[in-house]
Amino acid sequence: KTKAASAQAKTVAAPRRRASDDPVESIKASILDHLTHTFARDTAGATPRDWFLATAMSARDHLTSRLIKTQSAHNDQNVRRLYYLSLEYLMGRLLISSLQNAGVYDHTRQALEELGVDWEALRASEDDMGLGNGGLGRLAACFIDSLATLDLPAIGYGINYEFGLFRQAFENGHQVENPDSWMIYGTPWELMHPEYQQEVQIYGEVENVFDDSGNYRPQWVNTHKLVGVPNDIPVPGYGTETVNILRLWTSHATEPLDLNAFNEGGYVEAVRNKATSETISKVLYPNDKTENGKELRLVQQYFFVACSLKDIIRRHMRVEGNGWHNFADKVAVQLNDTHPAIAVAELLRILIDEESLDWDEAWAIITKTFAYTNHTLLPEALEKWGVPLYARVLPRHLQLIYEINRRHLETVAAKWPGDNEMLSTCSIVEEGGGKQLRMAHLAVVGSHAVNGVAALHTELLKKDLFPYFDTLFPGKFRNKTNGITPRRWLLDCNPALSALITKTLGRPDWPRNLDLLQALGKEADQPAFQQEFMAIKRVNKVALAETIQELCGIEVSPDALFDVQIKRLHEYKRQHLNLLHIVALYRRLLQNPDLDMVPRVFVFAAKAAPGYDLAKNIIRAINVIGARINHDERIQGKLKVAFLPNYRVTLAEKIIPAADLSEQISTAGKEASGTGNMKLALNGALTIGTLDGANVEIGEEVGDDNIFIFGMTVEEVEAVRNAGYRPYDFYYADEELRAVIDWIGSDYFTPGERHAFAPLHHSLLDGGDPYMVLADFRSYSDAHLAVDAAYRDSPRWAKMAIMNTARVGKFSSDRTIREYAEDIWNLPPVPVK
Numbered sequence: 001k002t003k004a005a006s007a008q009a010k011t012v013a014a015p016r017r018r019a020s021d022d023p024v025e026s027i028k029a030s031i032l033d034h035l036t037h038t039f040a041r042d043t044a045g046a047t048p049r050d051w052f053l054a055t056a057m058s059a060r061d062h063l064t065s066r067l068i069k070t071q072s073a074h075n076d077q078n079v080r081r082l083y084y085l086s087l088e089y090l091m092g093r094l095l096i097s098s099l100q101n102a103g104v105y106d107h108t109r110q111a112l113e114e115l116g117v118d119w120e121a122l123r124a125s126e127d128d129m130g131l132g133n134g135g136l137g138r139l140a141a142c143f144i145d146s147l148a149t150l151d152l153p154a155i156g157y158g159i160n161y162e163f164g165l166f167r168q169a170f171e172n173g174h175q176v177e178n179p180d181s182w183m184i185y186g187t188p189w190e191l192m193h194p195e196y197q198q199e200v201q202i203y204g205e206v207e208n209v210f211d212d213s214g215n216y217r218p219q220w221v222n223t224h225k226l227v228g229v230p231n232d233i234p235v236p237g238y239g240t241e242t243v244n245i246l247r248l249w250t251s252h253a254t255e256p257l258d259l260n261a262f263n264e265g266g267y268v269e270a271v272r273n274k275a276t277s278e279t280i281s282k283v284l285y286p287n288d289k290t291e292n293g294k295e296l297r298l299v300q301q302y303f304f305v306a307c308s309l310k311d312i313i314r315r316h317m318r319v320e321g322n323g324w325h326n327f328a329d330k331v332a333v334q335l336n337d338t339h340p341a342i343a344v345a346e347l348l349r350i351l352i353d354e355e356s357l358d359w360d361e362a363w364a365i366i367t368k369t370f371a372y373t374n375h376t377l378l379p380e381a382l383e384k385w386g387v388p389l390y391a392r393v394l395p396r397h398l399q400l401i402y403e404i405n406r407r408h409l410e411t412v413a414a415k416w417p418g419d420n421e422m423l424s425t426c427s428i429v430e431e432g433g434g435k436q437l438r439m440a441h442l443a444v445v446g447s448h449a450v451n452g453v454a455a456l457h458t459e460l461l462k463k464d465l466f467p468y469f470d471t472l473f474p475g476k477f478r479n480k481t482n483g484i485t486p487r488r489w490l491l492d493c494n495p496a497l498s499a500l501i502t503k504t505l506g507r508p509d510w511p512r513n514l515d516l517l518q519a520l521g522k523e524a525d526q527p528a529f530q531q532e533f534m535a536i537k538r539v540n541k542v543a544l545a546e547t548i549q550e551l552c553g554i555e556v557s558p559d560a561l562f563d564v565q566i567k568r569l570h571e572y573k574r575q576h577l578n579l580l581h582i583v584a585l586y587r588r589l590l591q592n593p594d595l596d597m598v599p600r601v602f603v604f605a606a607k608a609a610p611g612y613d614l615a616k617n618i619i620r621a622i623n624v625i626g627a628r629i630n631h632d633e634r635i636q637g638k639l640k641v642a643f644l645p646n647y648r649v650t651l652a653e654k655i656i657p658a659a660d661l662s663e664q665i666s667t668a669g670k671e672a673s674g675t676g677n678m679k680l681a682l683n684g685a686l687t688i689g690t691l692d693g694a695n696v697e698i699g700e701e702v703g704d705d706n707i708f709i710f711g712m713t714v715e716e717v718e719a720v721r722n723a724g725y726r727p728y729d730f731y732y733a734d735e736e737l738r739a740v741i742d743w744i745g746s747d748y749f750t751p752g753e754r755h756a757f758a759p760l761h762h763s764l765l766d767g768g769d770p771y772m773v774l775a776d777f778r779s780y781s782d783a784h785l786a787v788d789a790a791y792r793d794s795p796r797w798a799k800m801a802i803m804n805t806a807r808v809g810k811f812s813s814d815r816t817i818r819e820y821a822e823d824i825w826n827l828p829p830v831p832v833k
């Protein structure tokens, strides 16, 4: 069945000629060389962007030869590889991490300094690569960094969106969305490979035909053809030779120009097909758990999955001796959420329709190949597709999914004979209303492993989301607590703290072994170390204060406590709980201007999905109420509220090193894990949080004394809900809470504009307060009093902050990836010499 291609010819990287043996001189020469010969600029006329491009090309030169070496090592040894399928990669800027991981950061900085180049201006001219919404996309970016660092052979697949997540601005406190045309003038990081383009098909219909052997078989015909062209981004490991790739597909038409139409004078008609086809990789959906069911989104999913699978199969089959018999030995595919779950049906289609394997053989390969990660329990986020839409876009896949389901339900019926309710609960097809496909069920059935992203989340996954699947498939469900790359989230974003850590530990290799940070715990009581640690925090706060001034026009004092909530705007994350507390503090201060409290700066940054009206109303409320507070002289600057626009990786890198307090205040049971919580703790911010997601594990690591836990537990939330939750009970029982909510509901903050925050007000009371903000308010407010008291005691606070940095080594994404590699992928490292 297999056409095994001849072995790959050995490839050799041509060594770049060195201008000098001195590394700094050599980098200088390389940058100048690119400035002149790649970009046709002279040093006098070069803009910061020209310098950025020349520096990026010089960094890329270091990576490409390693990339070639890595790929040939993997090919020569016919290694097992991991393929990470994700519709999102929230990469941020790539310059610093590329230089760091290439091991030339210091030399490049020195070279640029000697060339008289303004480093800050240079790095500011790189646009964020913002091809993701939030946690899920950023996790994918951290994972590919760790995969390379651990020498694991891996390729990330995704879409090369021309427009990333929208750019957010505020007008009169309202969020406005502008397009994020991050690559309008190109990007230095992508290498286009037209030679590996793939043609895939979509739409059409299924016909039954007799094949050569007289068998009746379905054929997918009259399809629309699309071409995917890969753009590769080098992904270098830190402190290793490995350079993996992130392969992002750009969609093209098979026939860019319809010559007949063109010749008849129909110029627009002649390029219509091209325009339609190119739409597929045009824009990232700004979803984040809202808005499902858009046809283009389904087309995007299928397009990138089909291109990626073809590419994976091509790479496997070109090696002599490889075939379907060893496909699952060499190929592991991780589905990042259900977005790529159609891969299960697509591989089945290839194996059955194109390769003529029988069902059982094909299904065995599939379930050995795929594994699936779930990132959310929120019902509205669980992907479902209407059957009529599927029938139109992917008619053959629909048939196959029905057959997968028929066989799956046989297993269910065998386990629970005569239980029809069980059949409908476990089915991939949801009946009633319009028929819908449950992609999560398809992913579970088609995978050998399913994981949640924090211990608590995985427990809830088994108990609530897929209760019977855990019984049906014992051992399939496991936990892989998320992690973050310590390279970007400490080494690169907080150089001063990194230098202190290196000096204190007496070794520079902690970014590859974050558990080493534990040794900082020994210094936590030492006044000298505390002073150094907090002095760095203060310098970072001064820098953030400047950014706040620049972006928001608000003056804040670096001596205040910086209280930070940065994440997507969503009801379950409860930015509105934070707001209620701010308004309560404001009220307390107005009632008693001499109130003795630690001055606070509340820092927010968050994007709301464009169609999520309540989330946008909360943004407006924070902005407008914040402005009133900021300008009220009666409170003597004790409270400031800054909502920084356009939250993205680059802004996070600025805020996180400057945070004192990290707000992780979701309703228990709603946040799958969180990863911002880990980044902030690593940089010495203390968490105020609920027992939700990874907060639980952060608490276990740092210890009860070094975290502020408040609010209901998952069990309590459930009990209150079952007893019939009534927000009015809390409203009437708590005088301050009632006053605060009434105040927000009045037009006090928006004179002349009535009911400006009616949606927010309604959601808290008559709307039933679905995320139980009122129930947790008092306990949250009390926890803040404890924060206030701790902050006054500077040595105590310093010790707590140091303990956070020292004890969160567990949350390195290297640990997470090692667990995936051992427990799910069975993937050994392949060191590159």
Ligand code: 4GP
Pocket: 133, 134, 135, 136, 137, 139, 288, 289, 375, 376, 381, 453, 482, 671, 672, 673, 674, 675, 693
């Ligand atoms: C997020 C979860 O909300 C967050 O708790 C988790 O840390 C992150 O995934 C990575 O696992 N989910 C999404 C999403 O971003 O789009 O569902």
